[in-house]
Amino acid sequence: xxxxxxxxxxxxxxTGLATDSELSAAVAGIDLTNVTRIVPTxxxxxxxxxxxxxxxxxxxxxxxxxxxxxxxxxxxxxxxYTVISSPGNIKKSGTTSxxxxxxxxxxxxxxxxxxxxxxxxxxAASTASSSVTPNPSVDVNYLVLAGGGGGGGGDxxxxxxGGGGxxxxxxxxxxxxxxxxxxxxxxxxxxTNYTVTVGAGGAxxxxxxxxxxxxxxxxxxxxxxxxTSTGGGFGAKARNTAGQTGGAGGSGGGxxxRGSSVSGGAxxxxxxxxxxxxxxxxxxxxxxGGGGxxxxxxxxTADNNGRNGGSxxxxxxxxxxxxxGGGGGGxxxxxxxxxxxGGGGxxxxxGGAAPVAGTANLGGGGGxSTGSPTNGASGxxxxxxxxxxxxxxxxxxxAGLTGSxxxxxxxxxxxxxxxxxxxxxx
Numbered sequence: 001x002x003x004x005x006x007x008x009x010x011x012x013x014x015t016g017l018a019t020d021s022e023l024s025a026a027v028a029g030i031d032l033t034n035v036t037r038i039v040p041t042x043x044x045x046x047x048x049x050x051x052x053x054x055x056x057x058x059x060x061x062x063x064x065x066x067x068x069x070x071x072x073x074x075x076x077x078x079x080x081y082t083v084i085s086s087p088g089n090i091k092k093s094g095t096t097s098x099x100x101x102x103x104x105x106x107x108x109x110x111x112x113x114x115x116x117x118x119x120x121x122x123x124a125a126s127t128a129s130s131s132v133t134p135n136p137s138v139d140v141n142y143l144v145l146a147g148g149g150g151g152g153g154g155d156x157x158x159x160x161x162g163g164g165g166x167x168x169x170x171x172x173x174x175x176x177x178x179x180x181x182x183x184x185x186x187x188x189x190x191x192t193n194y195t196v197t198v199g200a201g202g203a204x205x206x207x208x209x210x211x212x213x214x215x216x217x218x219x220x221x222x223x224x225x226x227x228t229s230t231g232g233g234f235g236a237k238a239r240n241t242a243g244q245t246g247g248a249g250g251s252g253g254g255x256x257x258r259g260s261s262v263s264g265g266a267x268x269x270x271x272x273x274x275x276x277x278x279x280x281x282x283x284x285x286x287x288x289g290g291g292g293x294x295x296x297x298x299x300x301t302a303d304n305n306g307r308n309g310g311s312x313x314x315x316x317x318x319x320x321x322x323x324x325g326g327g328g329g330g331x332x333x334x335x336x337x338x339x340x341x342g343g344g345g346x347x348x349x350x351g352g353a354a355p356v357a358g359t360a361n362l363g364g365g366g367g368x369s370t371g372s373p374t375n376g377a378s379g380x381x382x383x384x385x386x387x388x389x390x391x392x393x394x395x396x397x398x399a400g401l402t403g404s405x406x407x408x409x410x411x412x413x414x415x416x417x418x419x420x421x422x423x424x425x426x
Contacts, residue, residue, distance in 0.1 A: 043120075044075055045074055045075040045076045045118070045119065045120045046074040046075060046120055047074050047116075047117075047118065047120045047121045047122060047123050047124075048070040048072060048073050048074045048078055048116040048117070048118055048123045049070050049071060049072045049074075049116070049123060049124075050070065050114075050115070050116065050123045050124045050125060050126045050127075051067040051068060051069060051070055051081060051097075051114040051115075051116055051123070051126045052067065052068045052126060052127070053066075053067060053068040054066070054067045054112055054113065054114050054126050054127065054128070054129040055067075055129050055130065056101075056110070056111075056112050056129050056130075056132040057132065058132050058133065058134060058135060058189060059134055059135075059137070059187075059189075060106065060134060060135065060136055060137040060187070060189070061102065061103070061104050061105070061106055061134050061136075062100055062101060062102040062103070062104055062134060063100070063101055063104060063110065063112070063132055063134060064098045064099075064100045065083045065097075065098055065099050065100070065101055065112045065114065065129070066097050066098040067081070067097045067098075067114045067126065068097070069081075069096075069097065069116070070116040070123060073116075073118060074118055074120055075120075076118040076119050076120060077118060078116050078117065078118050079095075079117050079118055079119070080093050080094060080095050080116075080117055081093065081094060081095070081096075081097070081099065081114055081115065081116050081117070082114065082115050082117065082122075083099045083101045083112050083113075083114050084112065084113050084114070084115070084125070085101060085104065085110050085111075085112055086110065086111050086112070086113070086128065087108070087110070088103075088104070088105075088108075088110070090103050090104065099114075104134045105134070106134045106135055106136050107133065107134070107135070108133065108134070109131045109132070109133045110131065110132055110133070110134070111128040111129050111130070111131050111132075112128065112129045113125040113126050113127070113128050113129075114126045135189045135190055135191065135192070136189070136190045136393075137187050137188055137189050137190060137392075138187075138188050138190060138388050138389070138392040138393040138425045139185045139186070139187055139188075139388060139389070139392065140185055140186045140187075140188055140386050140387070140388045141172040141173050141185045141317065141386070141387040141388070142170075142171065142172055142183075142185070142186065142224055142227060142317075142384070142385065142386055142387070143169070143170075143171040143172075143173065143315055143317045143324070143383070143384070143385040144169070144170045144171070144222050144223070144224045144227050144228075144229045144382075144384050145167050145168075145169045145199075145222060145229060145293075145324050145325060145361075145362075145363040145382040145383050145384070146167030146168045146169075146199040146219050146220065146221050146222040146229040146230055146231045146232065146249075146250050146272075146363060146382045147167050147199035147200045147201040147202060147219030147220045147221075147222070147231050147232065147363060147379055147380065147381050147382045148164055148165065148166050148167045148201050148202065148219045148231075148232040148290075148325075148328065148343070148344075148358040148363045148364045148365040148366060148379025148380045148381075148382075149164030149165045149166075149167075149201075149202045149216055149217070149218050149219045149231065149232035149233045149234045149235060149247060149249055149251075149253045149265075149290060149328070149365050149366065149379045150164050150201065150202035150203045150204040150205060150216025150217050150218075150219075150234055150235060150365075150366045150376055150377065150378050150379050151163050151164045151204050151205065151216050151235040151290075151328045151329075151331075151345065151347065151355050151365065151366035151367045151368035151369065151376030151377045151378075151379075152164075152204075152205045152213070152214075152215055152216050152234070152235035152236045152237040152238060152244070152246075152253075152254075152256045152287060152331075152368045152369065152376045153204065153205030153206045153207045153208060153213035153214050153215070153216070153237050153238065153369055153373075153374070153375055153376045154207045154213060154238050154331060154348065154368070154369030154370040154371055154372075154373060154374040154375075154376070155207070155208060155209060155211065155212075155213050155237075155238040155239060155240065155370065155371075155373070156207075156208070156209035156210075156371070156372055156373050157209070157240055159238040159239060159240050159256070159258050159285055159370065160238055160256055160285050160286040160287035160300075160304075160306055160330060160331040160332050160333065160347075160368065160370045161205065161213065161235055161236060161237055161238040161244075161256040161287045161330070161331050161347075161368035161369050161370060161376055162235040162236040162244070162246045162253055162254030162255045162256035162264070162276060162277070162279075162287040162288045162289075162290065162297075162330050162331075162368050163235045163253070163254040163276070163287065163288070163289045163290035163297060163306075163307075163309045163327055163328030163329045163330045163331075163337060163339070163344070163345075163347055163365050163366070163367055163368045164202060164204075164216050164219070164232055164233070164234060164235040164253050164254075164290045164327070164328040164345075164358065164365030164366040164367075164368075164376070164377075164379045165219075165232035165233035165234075165235075165246065165247070165249050165250065165251035165252045165253040165254070165265055165267075165273065165276050165290040165291045165292075165297070165327055165328070165365050166232045166250065166251040166273055166290065166291065166292045166293050166309075166310070166312060166324075166325035166326055166327050166328075166340070166342065166343075166344065166358075166363050166364055166365050166379075167199060167201075167219045167222065167229060167230075167231055167232045167249075167250045167251070167273075167293075167325060167363030167379070167380075167382045168221075168229040168230040168231070168232070168249065168250020168251065168267075168269075168272030168273050168293075169229060169250065169272055169273060169293040169312075169313065169324060169325045169363065170183055170227055170229050170271075170272060171183065171315055171317065172184060172185050173315055173316065173317040173387065174313075174314065174315040174316045174317065174321075175294075175313045175314065175315060176271075176272075176313070177229075177250065177251070177271070177272040177273045177293035177294070177313060177325060178267060178270060178271040178272050178273050178274060178293070179274075179294075180270075180271040180272075183227075186225055186226070186227070188225065188425065190393055190424075190425050190426055191424065191425075191426055192424060192425075193398070193422035193423070193424050194224070194225040194422060194423055194424065195223060195224075195225065195420075195421075195422055196223065196224050196384050196401055196416055196419075196420065196421060196422065196423055197220075197221065197222055197223040197384075197419075197420040198222055198381065198382055198383060198384055198401070198402075198416055198417060198418050198419060198420070199219055199220035199221050199222040199229070199231055199363075199381065199382040200219070200220045200381050200382075201219050201220075201232075201357070201358055201360075201363075201366065201378045201379030201380045201381050201382075202216055202217040202218050202219040202220070202231065202232065202234055202366070202378065202379045203216065203217045203378050204216050204235075204355070204357075204366050204369070204375045204376030204377045204378050205217075205234070205235065205237050205369075205375065205376040206373075206375050206376075207369055207372075207373030207374040207375050207376075208373050209373055211239045211240060211241055213237040213238050213239070213369075213373070214237050215234045215235065215236055215237045215244070215247065215253075216234035216235045216237075216247075216253065216366060216368075216376050216378075216379070217234050218231045218232065218233060218234050218247055218249050219231030219232040219249065219250070219363070219379045219382070220382075222382040222383070222384055223384075224384050224386070229250055229272055229382065230249055230250040230268070230269060230272055231249050231250060231379075231382075232249045232250050232251050232253070232273070232290065232291075232327075232363065232365050232379055233246055233247035233248050233249030233250075233251065233252040233253035233265035233266075233276060233290070233291070234246065234247035234249070234253045234265070235247075235253040235254050235256065235276075235287070235290055235328055235330075235365065235366065235368045235376055236253060236254065236255050236256035236262075236265075236279075236287070237256060238256050238258075238287065238331065238368075238369070238370055239256070239258065240258050241258070242258070242260050242262075243255060243256070243258065243260040243261060243262035243279045243281075244256045244262060244279075245262045245263055245264070245265065246263075246264045246265030246276035246277075246288070246290065246297075247265045248265045248266040248267075248268040249265060249267075249268065249273075250267065250272040250273045250293075250325075251267055251272070251273030251274055251275070251276070251290065251291035251292055251293060251297075251310065251325065251327055251365070252264050252265025252266050252267050252268075252273075252274070252275040252276035252290070252291040252297070253265040253276045253290050253291070253328075253365070254276040254277045254287055254288035254289045254290045254291075254297045254298075254307070254309070254327070254328070254330050254337075254368065255276065255277060255278050255279035255287070255288045255299075255300070256279065256287035256288065256330065256331070256368065258285070260281055261278070261279060261280050261281040262278065262279050263275075263278045264276030264277045264278045264279075264288055264290075264291065264296075264297055264299070265290075265291070267291055272293070273291055273292065273293045273310075273325060274291040274292060274293070274294070274295055274296040274297070274310050274327075275291045275296050275297070276288060276289065276290050276291045276296070276297040276310075276327070277289045277290075277291075277296065277297035277298045277299035277300065277307050277310075277330065278299045278300070279299070279300050280299070280300060280301050280302070285304040285332065285333035285334075285350075285370070286300045286303065286304050286305055286306050286307070286330065286331070286332045286333060286334075287300065287306055287307070287330030287331045287332065287337070287347065287368045287370070288300050288307050288330045288337075289306075289307040289308045289309040289310060289327050289328065289329055289330045289337045289340070289344075289347075290309045290310065290327030290328040290329075290330075290340075290344065290365035291309075291310045291327050291365075292309055292310030292311045292312045292325055292326050292327040292340040292341075292342060292344065292365075293310075293312045293313045293324060293325025293326075293342065293363075294310065294311045294312050294313040294325065294340075294342070295310035295311045295327075295340070296310050297309050297310045297327045297330075297340075298310075298330070298337060300330070303334070304332055304333040304334045305332045305333075305334050305335040305337075306329060306330035306331045306332030306335060306336045306337035306347045306348075306349070306368070306370075307329070307330045307332075307337045308327075308329055308330075308337045308338045308339075308340060309326055309327025309328045309329050309330075309337065309338070309339045309340035309344035309345075309364075309365055310326070310327040310340045310344075311323075311326055311327075311340040311341045311342060312324050312325035312326040312327075312340060312341055312342020312343065312344070312362070312363075312364070313325060313342070314342075317385050317387050317413070318385060318387075318406070318408070318413050318415065319406075319408035319409075319411075319413065322362075323341050323342040323343075323362075324342050324343065324362050324363055324383070325342045325343070325362070325363045325364065326339050326340030326341050326342030326343050326344030326358075326362070326364045326365070327339070327340040327344045327364070327365045328340075328344050328345050328347065328355075328358060328364065328365030328366045328367045328368060328377070328379070329344065329345065329346045329347035329355075329356075329367045329368065330347045330368050331347040331348045331349070331355065331367075331368040331369050331370035331371075332347065332349055332350070332370065333349075333350045333370065334349070334350075335349055336348055336349035336352065336355075336367075337367075337368070339356060339358070339364060339365070339367060340364070340365075342362055342363075342364060343358050343359030343362025343363060343364025343380045344358060344359075344364040344365050344367075345357050345358045345359075345364060345365065345366045345367035345377045345379075345380075346367045347367040347368040347369070347370075348367065348368065348369045348370055348371065348374060349370070350370055350371040351371060352371075354369070354374055354375075354377070355367030355368055355369050355374070355376055355377040356377055357377040357378045357379070357380065358377070358378065358379040358380030359380045360380050360381045360417075361380065361381055361382070361383040361417050362380050362383070363379075363380055363381070363382045363383065364379065364380040365379050365380075366378045366379045366380075381417070381418065383415065383416065383417055384415075384416040385413065385414070385415050385416070386413070386414040386415075386416070386423070387408075387411055387412070387413050387414075388411065388412055388414075388425070389410060389411060389412075390407070390410055390411060390412050391410070392425070393425035393426060394412075394425065394426055395412065395414050395423055395424070395425050396423065396424050396425070396426065397414065397416070397421070397423055398421040398422040398423060398424070399421055400419045400420050400421030401416055401418070401419040401420070401421035401422075401423070402416065402417050402418040402419050403415055403416035403417055
């Protein structure tokens, strides 16, 4: 059967063409630009008008070419579109935008035109796209952890503050925050700069008396290329007149205060950690735990005991299992809440030692305070860890960033521990 006969048969079932996956596969394998007119020349059917707004992406030996579909079909269903490269006259057909054209040469500048086809033939070529130059690429797995939230400040009359939430955690290896699905490694171009920010931990709230203590502050976001992890929520301050809600963040901060039921801080956006613990009416002198990357913070229900921070998650992205993102412990009159596994700081017990800061580069929440005016503890800073095949490229760590690179078998692992700047591969 000829290509023309194939297309004529397809045209006879026009109502299902646009969504027929078998058609998509068939069209992709046909050079539609070589198909001649298969309707009488005196019919009312004409070729479509040309597609518009053609653009291509920079990729490794290929480009994803987008376009606006033809606005006039010439009186017959459009069977497909063909992208044509210049130079090379490489062609690839499909039924919708975008169409990925493969077989390009890295380092060569290309423009692309697009034609539309129906049973009367091919449209004129579109206006050419702007020039794009394909480049080699590197597949990068990542763990991006934000700074943890600071613990709430204590009140002189022993009312308990809430622990800080852990920094949001996003990862492609082993596990990710919030119990979500692992993310997909980024395919990045060589000789191209990608932004990195390692988020600092939030400050602890200040201690006070007569309801003058303050909340902790939210941790700072961490960023790698298109990936942003949100700083941990602040731990709520201690007050004797009302419960205080913890702050929202990658993981939420714990509630504190006294006298009314309040919720812990939410994990927002979802999928990077868990909520902080809540506080129940009538319970005094205790604070809830901050949320962790792997579990919610402990909630205060019926006593004067500070609650533990939520646990973090373990990851083997470096080649060794490490736990990241523990929530900060709440403060208590009788017992203190402990920091969650993964760098969460312990809260303070009345008359005891000061609360503990979240661990640097583990993104833990800071411990909360109570009693004779004492400040809450700061959250731990975040970290950005990048894992990639040694054979795909060598990384350069730009000015403004602190980091190092180690080898794990056939992989390189770059750990960035502070600052803002760019990384690139060559």
